[in-house]
Amino acid sequence: MTLNNDHVILGVDPGTTVLGYGMIKVVNRQPVFLDMGVLTFKKEKDHFARINAIFNFITSVIKQYGVKEMAIESPFYGENIQSMLKLGRAQGAAITAALQCGIAVTEYAPRAVKLSVTGNGNASKEQVAGLLQHLLKYKNKPETLDATDGLAIALCHFYQGRKTVFSKGCRDWKEFLAKHPERIKTGR
Amino acid sequence: MTLNNDHVILGVDPGTTVLGYGMIKVVNRQPVFLDMGVLTFKKEKDHFARINAIFNFITSVIKQYGVKEMAIESPFYGENIQSMLKLGRAQGAAITAALQCGIAVTEYAPRAVKLSVTGNGNASKEQVAGLLQHLLKYKNKPETLDATDGLAIALCHFYQGRKTVFSKGCRDWKEFLAKHPERIKTGR
Numbered sequence: 559m560t561l562n563n564d565h566v567i568l569g570v571d572p573g574t575t576v577l578g579y580g581m582i583k584v585v586n587r588q589p590v591f592l593d594m595g596v597l598t599f600k601k602e603k604d605h606f607a608r609i610n611a612i613f614n615f616i617t618s619v620i621k622q623y624g625v626k627e628m629a630i631e632s633p634f635y636g637e638n639i640q641s642m643l644k645l646g647r648a649q650g651a652a653i654t655a656a657l658q659c660g661i662a663v664t665e666y667a668p669r670a671v672k673l674s675v676t677g678n679g680n681a682s683k684e685q686v687a688g689l690l691q692h693l694l695k696y697k698n699k700p701e702t703l704d705a706t707d708g709l710a711i712a713l714c715h716f717y718q719g720r721k722t723v724f725s726k727g728c729r730d731w732k733e734f735l736a737k738h739p740e741r742i743k744t745g746r
Numbered sequence: 747m748t749l750n751n752d753h754v755i756l757g758v759d760p761g762t763t764v765l766g767y768g769m770i771k772v773v774n775r776q777p778v779f780l781d782m783g784v785l786t787f788k789k790e791k792d793h794f795a796r797i798n799a800i801f802n803f804i805t806s807v808i809k810q811y812g813v814k815e816m817a818i819e820s821p822f823y824g825e826n827i828q829s830m831l832k833l834g835r836a837q838g839a840a841i842t843a844a845l846q847c848g849i850a851v852t853e854y855a856p857r858a859v860k861l862s863v864t865g866n867g868n869a870s871k872e873q874v875a876g877l878l879q880h881l882l883k884y885k886n887k888p889e890t891l892d893a894t895d896g897l898a899i900a901l902c903h904f905y906q907g908r909k910t911v912f913s914k915g916c917r918d919w920k921e922f923l924a925k926h927p928e929r930i931k932t933g934r
Contacts, residue, residue: 655842
């Protein structure tokens, strides 16, 4: 459904100390910048309170902006086993929030996000942020690169959806699904 | 609040292919067996669908049995980084379900659970299961040891709560909290 008009895509990079997010809206089959930012956990010192804050935040963003799809970054490596467990819990809270709202979730490896947005899987965060501003023409640069990370994931999901649709010779998802009913699956 | 009468404690061992759970009820400051079992994910082949199933299951168990506290096992090592991320997501869904119900969550290392229940941090799963049946006197042995893992976590949480209260010279949590108001903290 990524190419439907007015469709809002949320990209999330949930960490254990900060969560970056970005949103794009599909207008005339093109991605348009909607919003981005970070959720920091200064107030919530307790690990569990942070997890709960992530669930509440993602739920409220989905409802406020009418988000239709969510994409998250899924790293393949981490500092250590314990940090990956904690990262997984943070991701689990964000994923659950989306699924409980009936929103489909897709995950992308960091390299896939960079490749999709910049054409270079090894691009730096600064390069990604620079290209995003060029492509989506937002005025105010965010204070941290966590926000652009989230936005990059949303844009990556849009590109992947468009690639899937166009590669099958369809104009949009409606036509694609009409031609490929076997690709329809429910989130639950 | 672990020693309050009729208090239900839920122990959960959430994995990515099976979730073990067990519950005890506090009666006259003693733990009484309530229920245990496993949630398997044969139907949900998709990783995200499993995460959602965990959230829904924990939410329904909490409501059905009037659970007041939840304890989970928190491993310190795993096969690899990817398996820990997926385990973390499964745990995140279970933790979020409890927090969204306003239930406090406590985590215990596997060794701490074994030590608390059997007096031996290196006890086998079979030894833990055997001692649980002796202590809690339930009739039907569960088919898998995942269920007794969950029950052991619930019993560990009960013992830890009792130890905290008794070590301070109090009869129960009510008296403990009256004497130590600084220990009251909210989950959100």
